Amino acid sequence: MISESDCIALDEQDPLADEAVKYYLPDGMLYFAGHSLGALPVAAQKRVASIIRDEWGEQLVGGWNGAGWYSSPARVGAKIAQLIGADADEVTVTDSTSVNLFKTIIAAMGLNTQRKVCLTDREIFPTDFYIMQGIEELLGERFLLKAVQRDRIPEEIGDDTGLLVLSHVDYRTGDVFDMRSITRRVHxxxxxxxxxxxxxxxxxxxxxxxxxxxxxxxxxxKFLNGGPGAPSFVYVAKRHQEHISQPLWGWMGHANPFAFDETYESAPGIRRMLCGTPSIIAMGCFEAALDELLAVSIQAIQDKSRKLTRLFIELMKERCADFGFTLISSQNDAIRGSQISYTHEQGYAIMQALIANNVIGDFRAPDCVRFGVSPLYLSYMDIWRAVDTLRIIMETEAWQKFQGQKKETVT
Ligand SMILES: Cc1ncc(COP(=O)(O)O)c(C=O)c1O
Structure with missing residues (x-):
């Protein structure tokens, strides 16, 4: 049996224990929704205030050159590159994930127009699926969307597959796809x-x-803590960059935006993935969050994530086994992302009861409760407290008060 003092001991040995002070969280809140919206880095709050006051306020339009605004997509992209194992000139920051899906899928499919099949997981996150459906509508016979059951993906990869679109970590279960073997198979x-x-x-x-x-x-x-609606990043391997054409021909992706040419000419390299003017305040907030992340090794973050999520699963087995939760996340560290999900027929009411008790996770219809685990601001004792709060809610049936309530728009 795992005891409270075991968790205290784990915290005492935790090399990331001092990171939590760099994030703002309301007193007493146990925040398990970093997989949806990461917590506010104190440095990001300061950076945004400074961009508004010192840069926008003092430099006005001069900020584009003087404060590095124009170069920010590339600069921030280079920071993300360090976190995802890419070169600095392979990543840029622009638009939203949905918009980048549109641009990147069309660009990728354009590399080999003989292959019309875009293969995907039928249960991929809805925006990915909707964007592919929209592209199918737009391109007609030039784009054949093939959405299959997840476990059938390997056998569906064939000589007609132009592109496979996959989410590295599944948004419901938190399961991780094997990026290396799947990429090799498609290649x-x-x-x-x-x-x-x-x-x-x-x-x-x-x-x-x-x-x-x-x-x-x-x-x-999410885990990059860049703030609500933070911009998205996009990576294109160097070997593809000069051969792709993305469909949103905005001036920021032009070879020479300030020449104001009449015709579009793609910028060299990753810059061609840009479209319009970046949101500088959001970019600055994101960059400050990344600077905090880069001060810590990603291996240390992954290591603590695995230990925290394993602890969560073990404590649930020991303390909440009788309450009807079904674990849908993997028990294998190597294929578990930083999220633990359970199904329960009263999932929505239970999550509302947890939130009322300051344990913040989320709910995905029809019956899935998700606990995102961010190692930067969660401790081993936080896991203990969260599971204990859940145990009390289940034992006292405190969740019943929330049963049948009208669901909030964002769950
Ligand atoms: C896997 C995945 N893709 C895309 C998105 C959202 O994209 P956007 O930022 O464009 O809303 C989410 C949001 O939760 C997601 O989980």
Whole structure:
């Protein structure tokens, strides 16, 4: 049996224990929603205040040159590159994940127009699926969307596969796809792969270059702590950059934006993935968050994530086994992201009861409760307290008060 003092001992030996003070969290809150929206880094709050006052306020339009605003997509992209195993000039920051999916899928499929099949996981995050459906509508016969059951993906990869689109970590279960073996398999069949890293960037040790990944993208607001609606990042392997054409021909992706040419000419390298003017305040907030992350090794973050999530699972087995929760996350460290998910028929009411008790996770219909685990601001004792709060809620049936309540828009 794991005891409270075991958790205290784990905290005492934790090399990341001092990181939590760099993040703002309301007193007493146990925050298990970093897989949805990361906590506010204190440095990001200061940086945003400074951009508004010292840069926008003092430099006004001069900020584009003087404060490095114009070069920020490349500069911030280079920082993300360090976290995902890419070279500095393979990543840029722009638009949202949904928009980057649109641009990148069309660009990737354009590399081999003989292959029309875009293969994907039928249960991929909805925005990925909707964007692919929209592209199918737009391109007609030039784009054949093939969405299959997850476990059938390996056998569906064939000589008609132009692109495989996968989420590295599944948003419901937190399960991790084997990036290396899947990428190799698609390459052997002559296709390309696009990885959605929304749930893995900043938390898993990713080696895009080592596994020879083609394309990747992700959002800035989950484990990267870039703030609500933070801009997205996009990676294109160097070997593809000069051959792709993305469909949103905005001036920031032009070879020479300030020449104001009449015709579009793609910028060299990763800059061609840009479209319009970046949001500088959001970019600055994101950059400050990344600087905090980069001060810590990603291996140390992944290591603590595995220990925290394992502890969560073990404590649930010991303390909440009788309450009808079904674990849908993997018990294997290597295929578990930084999220623990359970199904329970009263999942929504139970999560509302937890939130009322200051344990903040989330709920995904129809019956899934998710606990995101960020090693930067959660301790081993936090896991103990969260599971103990859940135990009390279940024993006292405190969740019943929330049963049948109208669901909030964002669950
Ligand atoms: C796997 C995945 N892709 C994409 C998104 C969202 O994309 P966007 O930032 O464009 O809303 C999410 C959001 O939760 C996600 O989990």
């Amino acid at each position: 052997q069949a002559g296709g390309l792969v696009l990885w959605d890293l929304c749930h893995s960037a900043g938390i898993l040790d990713i080696s895009l270059n080592q596994v020879k990944a083609d394309f990747a993208l992700g959002c800035g607001y």
